[in-house]
Amino acid sequence: MPSYLPRRHSRSEFHPVRGLRYHVRIWDPVPDRPAEGTLVLLHGWMDVSASYQFLVDAFERNWRIISPDWRGFGLTDRPGADSYWFPDYLADLDILLDTLLPDQPVDLVAHSMGGNIATLYSGVRPHRVRRLVNLEGLGMQSTRPEQAPARYARWIDEVRHGARLRDYGSRAEVAERLAQNNPRLSPAKAGFLAEHWSLPGPDGRFVLAGDPAHKIVNAQLYRVEEVLACWREVRADVMLVVANHSERWHAFLNTEEFRLRKLALRSLRTEIVDDAGHMLHHDQPEAVARLIEEFIA
Numbered sequence: 001m002p003s004y005l006p007r008r009h010s011r012s013e014f015h016p017v018r019g020l021r022y023h024v025r026i027w028d029p030v031p032d033r034p035a036e037g038t039l040v041l042l043h044g045w046m047d048v049s050a051s052y053q054f055l056v057d058a059f060e061r062n063w064r065i066i067s068p069d070w071r072g073f074g075l076t077d078r079p080g081a082d083s084y085w086f087p088d089y090l091a092d093l094d095i096l097l098d099t100l101l102p103d104q105p106v107d108l109v110a111h112s113m114g115g116n117i118a119t120l121y122s123g124v125r126p127h128r129v130r131r132l133v134n135l136e137g138l139g140m141q142s143t144r145p146e147q148a149p150a151r152y153a154r155w156i157d158e159v160r161h162g163a164r165l166r167d168y169g170s171r172a173e174v175a176e177r178l179a180q181n182n183p184r185l186s187p188a189k190a191g192f193l194a195e196h197w198s199l200p201g202p203d204g205r206f207v208l209a210g211d212p213a214h215k216i217v218n219a220q221l222y223r224v225e226e227v228l229a230c231w232r233e234v235r236a237d238v239m240l241v242v243a244n245h246s247e248r249w250h251a252f253l254n255t256e257e258f259r260l261r262k263l264a265l266r267s268l269r270t271e272i273v274d275d276a277g278h279m280l281h282h283d284q285p286e287a288v289a290r291l292i293e294e295f296i297a
Contacts, residue, residue, distance in 0.1 A: 001175055001187075001194070003188055003191035003192045003195065004053070004054070004189050004191065005188075006056075006057060006192075008027050009027075010026060010027045010050070010053070010056075011025075011028070012025060012026075014075075015096065017071075017096060017099075018092060018095065019079070020071055021076070021077045022068055022069070022076050022092070022096065023049070023076045024049075024066060024067070024068045024096070024100070025050060025066075026066055026067075027056050029063065030062050033062045035064060036061050036062045037064070038063060038064045038066060038106070038107070039064070039065050039109060039292075040065075040067070040109070041056075041065060041066070041108075041110070042070075042115075043070065044111040044113045044114050044115070045113040045214065046073070046208065046214065047073065047111070047112075047197075048073055048074035048209055049067035049068060050074070050192075050193070050196035051196070051197075051281070052067055052281060053192065054285040055281045055289055055292075058288070059293065060289070060293060061296075061297075066101075068092075068093075068096055069209075070089060070092070070114075071088060071092055072211035072213065072214060073209060073211070074196070074209050078213075081213060082213055082216065083155070083159060083213055083216045083219065084213060084214055084216075084218075085220075086117065086120070090120060090124060093118075093121055094125060094128075105129060106130060107129075107132075107133075107296050108122070108131070109135065110132070110135065110137055111135040111137065111281060112135065112136050112137050113137065115134040115137015115138075116137045116138075116140070118134065118137065119132065119137060119139075119234065122236050122238070123232065126233050126234060127235075129235075129236040131237050131238075131295065131296050132237070132238045132239070133239050133291075133292050133296070134238060134240045134241070135241050136246060136280065138240070138252060138258070138261065139222070139227055139261065140222040141222065142222065143222050143223070143224070144221075145221070147221055151219065151220075151221055152219055155216065158217055162212070162213075163213055163215040164212050165207055165208050165210065165212045167201060167205040167206060168205060168206045169206070171191075171198055171206055172191075173206070174194035175190040175191045175194035178193055178194060182277060182283070184275075184276070184277060184282070185279075185282055189282060193282075197209055224261075228261065228264040231264040232265075234265055234266060236267075237267045237269075237295075238267060238269070239268075239269045239292075240270045241270075241271045241272075241273060241280065241288060241291060242270070242271075242272055243273050243276035243284075244272050244276065245275070245276060247277065253270070269295070273287050273288060
């Protein structure tokens with residue numbers, strides 16, 4: 001199985017966060033070059049911190065880069081819960097930043113679910129975030145209160161039955177599945193991601209490095225009014241980056257709902273990356289890196 005060869009190698013640290021052993025991946029500045037500050041990268045749903053390797057390698061600036069595995073993903077502990085809640089991610093991020101980057105505003109780059117978390121956090125703790133690059137984390141579809149009975153019933157049913165993730169006979173099979181999900185992913189990149197997205201099970205097979213409970217629907221509806229109230233408190237400059245072939249969000253940019261969400265942010269710049277899907281940091285890491293470097297600078 002071919003595997004991508006990183007240009008910059010990461011190391012791992014583990015920190016106690018709310019009773020969990022949290023894994024944090026760190027890319028130290030390149031030696032013999034002036035260091036240029038710190039950048040924090042936050043991954044999305046069913047992803048891991050190592051997913052940012054291609055983006056890290058594309059940066060020209062010599063940042064120290066910090067990227068945690070969210071609770072229940074990668075090498076971070078699973079809390080033993082039967083479902084996951086957004087407030088937990090906010091509290092985890094707050095403690096991690098206070099541990100690793102105390103008493104200073106930070107620059108965040110966050111993808112998908114991580115982008116949702118980071119934008120909420122930027123409104124809840126506006127003094128802690130200087131710049132935010134949101135990669136396809138536009139929030140979820142708005143809901144109506146009358147949807148609540150069916151949502152609670154669905155959550156109860158899914159909790160009762162539990163959730164499972166498919167397992168694989170080898171990491172090569174994992175890589176093949178990743179390539180099927182994203183045709184733009186080269187075999188070498190798929191092989192690299194398979195090494196970090198999967199863990200060996202006790203039976204010798206491989207399972208994705210994520211708690212199956214993440215697949216259980218959230219019991220609470222996405223209350224867009226509450227989300228926008230948080231967004232209105234954001235004081236950081238925000239850049240939203242979307243992919244022109246994103247199956248999730250590109251069409252959403254032309255809707256009235258997106259216009260209203262955009263108005264909630266004091267300072268928002270929107271960029272579109274060509275020839276990329278939702279995993280745009282895999283598809284076009286160089287283009288995404290240039291946008292981030294110019295914006296953070």
